[in-house]
Amino acid sequence: MTEWPTIHLTQARQVAALMDQKTALPAPEVTVRARFEELKRDNPSQALNFLVHALPRLEAIYWAAGTIMAASQSSPPPTGDQQATREAIRSWLEQQDERTRRLAYDRAQAIARDLPERSLAGAIFYSGGSIAPADAAPILPIPGLANRLAATAVLQAAYLGGDAQAFIASALHEAEAVAKHGTRPKTEGPENESPRTDGRGAA
Template sequence: MLTSTVTIDERNAAQQEEAERSRVLVDLAQCCDTCRRVAGQFTDSMSADQMFHQLVDSEAWIPALRFAGHWLPKQKSIWWATTSVWAHLRETATPVELAVIDSVTNWVLAPDDQLRRQIQQEVRELPPAAPATLLAQAVYWSGGSVAPPDCPAVEPPTYITGHFASCAVVAITSASVPQQRQALRFAAETRFADLPVRPQEML
């Protein structure tokens, strides 16, 4: 009986691993050129975890960051990006940026559709490519309709949250390999962590 139970557990784990691998590949294939090139490096025998570690071991920092946004489940991808952005901006963030980071953290801790829409409005005065704006977009496109509330629902593409989350991290780390490596450590820790605490309490 024990042997049978172990076999079932192993089969379930293998199915979950394959489902995750397929999810990541589909998202990468729909995203940016860097992500599509990364997807092309997968072999049939590699799990998503193995691909992440291969990119890190080969010091392909930017591709690894792009990959991490899709490798992590949506909520954790946003948490990872929020933690990374906070680590970079905590000494220089404007009141608007601080408010956005706080709202995004609240959403990660307790996802709520009204808050999701509110967060997008909070960044109207920020540049489109600002890290806080990218964080807000990652939340807004994470699920639920992206049409106005009084219009028929329009569901977002599945890859877009990982795209915006990784864009936020790349935006703040592109000039610094040590910061890229730190962000990748955050990603690896986030992958297996429980639900988050506030980034202000982690750093």
């Protein structure tokens, strides 16, 4: 069993540390790939969470964004605030700088916490740079938080409707492909959706 080129961590317990796991840590000799295969057999959701924590944070976010944008094409129209958040996320994917990073986070504050766009925008915000106000002394994010929010966003999308287990299986397959081959940011998705005026919308 070979390890994945995109993943630079070698021990499963390194990933567990990023997941803030304090007890029942894998033995030092257990590799990332071996632990993933074990989780994949027993609990695909946990396997997805583990693998996304193992990925470099930008690859994790690109994967999550591509997964959520693809799902949004067959979902109900978004609310105005949800669409504004999607557009801000897309702007960051196209041009990653301080302005677009903060814009994605700011726009997401207007939508419900359990929507995947809000978690994805949080992953973007915590992906690099200071999380303090722009005019305050820099504060760095907690390691692994961007990955955690990327995984959360995809799992939230899975349970918004339809077959959650099939969604997770597909997302897990795509995450494995990222681990093997890397990825680029995906910006395709609904460009000119008509916002809903009632309800929350869905990813």
